[in-house]
Amino acid sequence: MQLAIPVEALYDPSVTLPANEVYSFLKWSADCTGSPFFTARVGQYMAAGGWAPLVPLMTSAQSIADFFQKFGLLSSDRNAAATYRLVVEGPIALWQLIRPVGANKDAVYADAIAVGFFAQILKSAAQDIWDPLQVVAVMPDASLIPQDLLPPTSVLSGEMGLNLRFPSSYLGLNMPAVLPPEGLPDLGLPNRHDLMLAERIRQVLEHRISEPGLGVARIASMIGLSKWKLQSLLSLQGTSISEIREDIRRSQAIERVTFTADKIDAIASDLGYANSANFTRAFRTWTGKSPREIRSEL
Structure with a gap:
C-alpha cells in the first residue's frame, strides 16, 4: 500500500x-x-x-x-x-x-x-x-x-x-530550535529490504496486471532497485517477475470465471492478454479446462 x-x-x-x-x-x-x-x-x-x-x-x-x-x-x-x-x-x-x-x-x-x-x-x-x-x-x-x-x-x-x-x-516559552531528533526512540520502521520483495512486487503488479508492457526494468525503478539487483534478489528467493505475474493472473482468472458473469474477452483484456485465445490457452494450462467449460459445470 x-x-x-x-x-x-x-x-x-x-x-x-x-x-x-x-x-x-x-x-x-x-x-x-x-x-x-x-x-x-x-x-x-x-x-x-x-x-x-x-x-x-x-x-x-x-x-x-x-x-x-x-x-x-x-x-x-x-x-x-x-x-x-x-x-x-x-x-x-x-x-x-x-x-x-x-x-x-x-x-x-x-x-x-x-x-x-x-x-x-x-x-x-x-x-x-x-x-x-x-x-x-x-x-x-x-x-x-x-x-x-x-x-x-x-x-x-x-x-x-x-x-x-x-x-x-x-x-x-520560546519555541525550541529545530534540531536532529537525537535521543528520540527509534520509529521501528522495517528496512524496505527486510520486507518480502516478492510481496512488494505483487502489490505493484496487482494494480497494473492489465499492462502487458510492464517489464522488469520499470518495476525495478518503481520500487527503487536496479534491474540487476531486482532479478538477483528474486532469484535468491526462488521466484521471478513472470512467476509472480502468472500467479496473480491465475488466481484472478479463476475467481472471475467462477464467481462473476464477466465476459471472457473482458477478463482476458483486464489480465493483460492480447486476445481471448491466449487467455483460454493459459486457463486450460492452469485448470485442465477452458473458461467456458468451467462455467458450463457451475
Whole structure:
C-alpha cells in the first residue's frame, strides 16, 4: 500500500490528499511496524523538524503561543479535515483538535501523531520545568501514546480529536530550535529490504496486471532497485517477475470465471492478454479446462 502521489509532491503545499486515504495509510504503517506507538513517534520526529513543510512555521514562530496561533491559522486556510483552537483560562491552556462528527475511525492514528507532535514541542520548550503530570491529553485511544512521552495518568480516552491541557505559562516559552531528533526512540520502521520483495512486487503488479508492457526494468525503478539487483534478489528467493505475474493472473482468472458473469474477452483484456485465445490457452494450462467449460459445470 502507498500514497498515490509522487514523493516530490509531499513538499508542494498546493497538493492535498483525501483525509481517509491518509488515515488508512497511517494505520497500515502502524500495522507494518507492529508498534502501537508508531504514529505518536512520527509526531515526535515531526517536532524535531522531521517533516519539511512544517519547518518554516516552526522556525518563524517566536513563542509557543505564536506557534499555536499560526498553526491554527494555517490549518484553517488549507481547509484541513480538522480545526485547531487555543483556549486560555487562567493557569490552564487548552489546545483543541476538533474533527467533524462521523470522522473515519482510522483518524485515531492522526490524533496520535498530533499528541506526539504537540506534546514533544511543549516538552522541548519547557526543558527543565517540564512536568508531564501537569499535562493531560484526551484522545480516542490512550494506548497509542508511549509512557516516555506522557505517563498513563496523563492520557485519557475520549472522543475523536484531541484536547491537550497544559500550564498556560508554557505559552510564553520560546519555541525550541529545530534540531536532529537525537535521543528520540527509534520509529521501528522495517528496512524496505527486510520486507518480502516478492510481496512488494505483487502489490505493484496487482494494480497494473492489465499492462502487458510492464517489464522488469520499470518495476525495478518503481520500487527503487536496479534491474540487476531486482532479478538477483528474486532469484535468491526462488521466484521471478513472470512467476509472480502468472500467479496473480491465475488466481484472478479463476475467481472471475467462477464467481462473476464477466465476459471472457473482458477478463482476458483486464489480465493483460492480447486476445481471448491466449487467455483460454493459459486457463486450460492452469485448470485442465477452458473458461467456458468451467462455467458450463457451475
